[in-house]
Amino acid sequence: MTLPSLPLALTQGDPAGIGPDVTIVAWAKRRELGLPPFILLGDPDVIASRANLLGIDVSLHICEPEDAASAFADALPVLPIPVGFEVQAGQPHVGAALATIKAIETAVSLTVEKRASAVVTNPIAKSVLYEAGFGFPGHTEFLADLAAKLTDTTVSPVMMIAGPKLRVVPVTIHIPVKDVPSALTEELIVRTCRIVAADLVEKFGIEAPRLAVAGLNPHAGEDGAIGTEDRDLIHPATIQLRKEGIDAFGPLPADTMFHDSARRRYDVAICMYHDQALIPAKALGFDDSVNVTLGLPFIRTSPDHGTAFGIAGQGIANESSLVAALKMAVQIAARQVKA
Template sequence: MASSSLCPLALSQGDPAGIGPDITLAAWTRRDELALPPFIFIGDPDVLAARARLLDLDVPLREADCDEAASVFSRALPILPVSAGVTVVAGEPHVATAGGTIAAIEKAVALAMNGDVAAVVTNPIAKSVLYAAGFSFPGHTEFLADLASRATGRPVRPVMMLAGPKLKAIPVTIHIPLSEVPHALTEDLIVETCRIADADLRQNFAIARPRLAVAGLNPHAGEEGAIGKEDQQIVHPAIQRLRAEGIDAIGPLPADTMFHDDARRRYDVAICMYHDQALIPAKALGFDESVNVTLGLPFVRTSPDHGTAFAIAGKGIAREASLVAALRLAAEVGRSAGKGN
C-alpha cells in the first residue's frame, strides 16, 4: 500500500446519486490489493454510509483533514464533509444536490492550489442536474479552468486528454455541437492546444520529445480540398507553425487510419478536431482503464472516463477500474510535477 507519508489526493464526490459513491467505496476496499495512493473523499458522509449499507460493504468512515488523511487511509476512508443538500437516493438525481457537487469541486481545487493535496480526482457529474441549478459552464473542464483563473488571476486554457494504456487523445474543440465545429476551429486554437499538450507531456509525463499526430477534420483529411477546405486552410498551416517552433507534429492525417495498432506506435498523442473523433477511439481501446486528464491547469486533475451511470447506482455492479486508474495516474503525475512527497 502507498506510504502514509505521501500527500493525499482529493477525490470530489461528483453527483451523489450516481456511481461515484459506489466506485469510491469499492476502490477503498481494494486499497491493499491495488496498492492505491491515499485519498481524501470530499463529500457527504451520510451518502457514503447509506451507499455502503445498500451495497453491503463494511467501510469505516472517518472525518479528517488533509494532514491526517494518509495515516487514516489504511484503516478508514477519510472524508472532508460537504453536505449533499438533500437525502440522496441511489439512481435518482436531484437538483438540490447541485450546490454540494459544486462545493466539493471547489474545495478540492482550493486544497490543490494551496498545496495541501498532490492532485484532484473528480467523480462523474451530471451536467443536466447542474444546468437545472443554474450552472453556466459546458462541463467539468471549463469549470476547473475558471476556478484556476480566479485563483491565479490569469487566464487558464484547459485541454482535455483521454489517457489509456493504448492511446492518448485530445479533442481541440470539446463540448459544442458538431455543426459548430468548423466555425470554432481556428489555426490559433490548434496551435495553442498542441503547445499545451507538448509542454504537459514533457513536464508531467516524462516524454522528452512528444510526437503529436494531428487528425484532419474532414474524411480523408479533405482529399486535397475535394472534401472540404478546412484541412488545407486551417489544420495544415497550424502544423507548419508548430513544426517551426520545434514541436514534433505531423498531419493532417485521415482519422480513419490513425488508430490501428501500427499507426499508434508512431505517435504519443492524437490531436483530434472534435469531441467524438478523440473519445470514441479512446474509449473503444480502453473503456475501463482510460482516464480523463485536464492539461494546462496549475494543478493535476484526473477523472474516470465514464459518466454517472444512474441506472446501475447502488446495485453493486459498477466497476471501479477507471477510478482506480485515475487515482494512480493522479499520484504518478503529481509526483512528476513535484506536488507529492
C-alpha cells in the first residue's frame, strides 16, 4: 500500500472525554501498531495534563500539517486549538464546546484544502454542544453542512459502521423511534443505497457491492399484516435499485440478517433506523468498528464509541476503535491516491 503523503487530521473530541486518552495511547504505540502519521487538532495543555494523569511520556510538537509526517516518529504533532481553561478529565463543561467545534471545522478545511488526507474525529458530547447552541443532531450532519459550504455542492451524508464482521447503514439516524415510519420514504431509501453502493466501489474497492435491505416491521411486515411500510416503501425501493444495476435485495426480516451464514450473502446491511443497525454492529465489533461517513467529498472516519466521561483519565480506555479508524482512513486515502 502506498501511503498518502499528507497526514490525517485528528480532532481531539470533547476534551473531558476519552478522546485525549486514546489519542495519547495510540501515539505511544505508533510503532507496534504501524500507525500512519496524524496531526492532532486540540489543546496542547489538555494533552500534556492527560498524559501526566495516564503516566505516559509524550513529547508534543506544535506545527502545521506540512511538518506533521516528519515529526510523528519522535513527537505527537499538534495544531493548537486552545480550550481556554483547565479541563478536568471526566467533567464535561459547556465552555469547551467552541474549541470542539473549531477542531472539526479546521480538520475539514485542511482536508478540503489538500493539506490533510482525511478527517478522523474523536467522540463529542452532543448534549454539551447543544447547551452551547450547536444546531445539528450530530457529527454526520455537521460535517455535511461544512462540506456543502466549503465545496459549494449538495451533500447527502450517510453513516456507515464498518467492522471486521459487519458493515451497517441506518437510513434514518438521530430521530426518535416513533418518528421513523413517517421519515422513511422510497426516495430516501433509494438515495441512501445509491450513495452506499458508489462509495463501497470508490472507497472500499468492492467492485459489485451486495446490499441487504432490512424490513422495518417484525417479519418484514408479513405482506402488510404487520405494517405496510415494508410492502409499500422498502420493496419498491429495492426494485428500483435493481433496475439501476445495484444488487439490493429485501426487505428482509431483521432478526435473521445478522448470523454468520446470513452475513456471508452481503457486503452491507441497510437498516431502517439507528438501533436496528448499531446493535448488531456493536455486538459483533464493539472495540474495532469504525464510523465512516459516506457521501462526503472527503474521507471521514471516527471511533465507534462515545466520550465515556466515567473512565476518562483512568488509563482503562480502549484505543482499538481509534486505531481502526486511523488505519481505515489511510487505507481509503491510499486507494484514492492509487486511483
